[in-house]
Amino acid sequence: xxxxxxxxxxxxxxxxxxxxxxLFQEMQEEGLEPDRVTYNLMLSVYGVMGPWHRVTxxxxxxENRGIRPDEYTYDTLISACRRDSLCGEAIxxxxxxxxxxxxxxxxxxxxxLDLYGxxxxxxxxxxxxxxxEKNGYLPNTVSYNTLISAYGRAGLYCEAIALKDTMLExxxxxxxxxYSSLLSGCEKAGRPGxxxxxxxxxxxxxxxxxxxxYNSLIVMYGKKGEFEEMMKVFDEFRSNGYTPDIVTWxxxxxxxxxxxxxxxxxxxFKEMKAAGFVPNRETFTTLICAYSRCxxxxxxxxxxxAMLKSGLCPDLSTYNAVLTALSREGLWxxxxxxxxxxxxxxxxxx
RNA sequence: UUUCCUAUCGCUGG
Numbered sequence: 540x541x542x543x544x545x546x547x548x549x550x551x552x553x554x555x556x557x558x559x560x561x562l563f564q565e566m567q568e569e570g571l572e573p574d575r576v577t578y579n580l581m582l583s584v585y586g587v588m589g590p591w592h593r594v595t596x597x598x599x600x601x602e603n604r605g606i607r608p609d610e611y612t613y614d615t616l617i618s619a620c621r622r623d624s625l626c627g628e629a630i631x632x633x634x635x636x637x638x639x640x641x642x643x644x645x646x647x648x649x650x651x652l653d654l655y656g657x658x659x660x661x662x663x664x665x666x667x668x669x670x671x672e673k674n675g676y677l678p679n680t681v682s683y684n685t686l687i688s689a690y691g692r693a694g695l696y697c698e699a700i701a702l703k704d705t706m707l708e709x710x711x712x713x714x715x716x717x718y719s720s721l722l723s724g725c726e727k728a729g730r731p732g733x734x735x736x737x738x739x740x741x742x743x744x745x746x747x748x749x750x751x752x753y754n755s756l757i758v759m760y761g762k763k764g765e766f767e768e769m770m771k772v773f774d775e776f777r778s779n780g781y782t783p784d785i786v787t788w789x790x791x792x793x794x795x796x797x798x799x800x801x802x803x804x805x806x807x808f809k810e811m812k813a814a815g816f817v818p819n820r821e822t823f824t825t826l827i828c829a830y831s832r833c834x835x836x837x838x839x840x841x842x843x844x845a846m847l848k849s850g851l852c853p854d855l856s857t858y859n860a861v862l863t864a865l866s867r868e869g870l871w872x873x874x875x876x877x878x879x880x881x882x883x884x885x886x887x888x889x
Numbered sequence: 890u891u892u893c894c895u896a897u898c899g900c901u902g903g
Contacts, residue, residue: 544891551892579892614893649894656895684895691896719896751897758898789898796899824899859900889901 540571547580559584575601579611586619591628594619610641617650624658645676649685656689664689680706684716691724696733699724713744719752726759734759750776754786761794769794783814789822796829804829818849824857831864839864855886 543566550559563581566573573581578601585594598616601608613636620629629651636643648671655664664686671678683706690699699721706713718741725734738756741748753776760769773783773791788811795804808826811818818826823846830838843861846853853861858881865874881888 541891546891548891576892581892583893609892611893616893618894646894651894653894679894681895686895688896714896716896721896723897749897754897756897784897786898791898793898819899821899826899828900854900856900861900863900 540566540574540577543571544574544576544580547577547584551580551584556584556588560588573604575606575609575612578606579609579615582612582615582619586615586622589622591619591623591625608639608641610636610644610647613641613643614646614650617647617654621654621657624654626654626658626660626663629654645671645679645682648674648676649679649681652682652685653688656685656692659693661689661693680711680714680717683711684714684720687717687724688720691720691727694724694728696721696724696728696730700733700737713746715741715746715749715752718746719749719755722752722755722759726755726762731759731763748776750781750784750787753781754784754790757787758790758794761790762797764798785816785819785822788814788816789819789825792822792825792829796825796832799833801830801833801835804833818846820846820851820854820857823851824854824860827857827860827864831860831867836864836868836870853884853886855889858886858888 543562547559547562550556550562559581563573563577566577578597582594582597582601585597594616598608598612601612613632616632617629620626620632633643633647633651636647648667652664652667655661655667668678668682668686671682683702687699687702690696690702703713703717703721706717718737721737722734725731725737734755738748738752741752753772756772757769760766760772769791773787777783788807791807792804792811795807811822816822823842826842827839830836830842839861843853843857846857858877861877862874865871865877878888
């Protein structure tokens, strides 16, 4: 069991969730009993894979086997609520946690903080922060970064920067998460100049940029239409020993789509595949939208077919991208068919 | 420290 737990941990850390699930089955076929750690691991895996009922199903199974949940279990469950913004569920779990004698700690609070931030409940997030201070759990780097991310998402980049300054005042060192989050926040708010200031501050503070940081910069330059600068970033991080990841590729596809650069778009997609990357759901959605913006519904729909053939399930964004692509060309009848398809699937049109 | 929390990519208007 210990060995399997190690293997499942490795798969989970590398995003190989299907492999983790297979290992979980395999160990039981071999007659090994999953323990609390195994269940905690798998709850986390199901949490990112969804759907939610799979998570609760596993939790029930765990209790039926007489394995008592611990703090890790509850923290994992609360964290899993983020996927579908299940704030009510999270509160419920939080209460159960206390009722069975597990003590919520700073990780629990940070998980709640993130859930509220990501689901647009800024007021609740601030309440949680105050609760933390009242309960003697001082906010740490993760707490601040979580809030900075929430502000950035809400377009409140000034507040985000102010919070970073608060960190400095309190002697909490901003890290690469802090700066990357701020970069993206400024970019989303349409303040690339501010973003560059942050990037400079980051380097002056001796904080080393990583792939996430570079990906943010690529998006920023791409949206500004500064492709030479964008490619410079691309080359720079490669020479620093980083390899583009799927986010980098998706970002470049998105940028060329937004600028209607059909040739470059196809070229980058080719390079991405040549580099051995398998398109994920976001890649497909990006491509559908990108080809449509380049004026090629045909290619957009080919991509959609390829996605279905690959076994990936379209989500709301995918369907909306397809609907947009068809509508741009006035293909109403096809669009209506997709809308029906959507209702038949797991997606409610918004 | 075999398990929990934070950053980077996708859909809509003009």
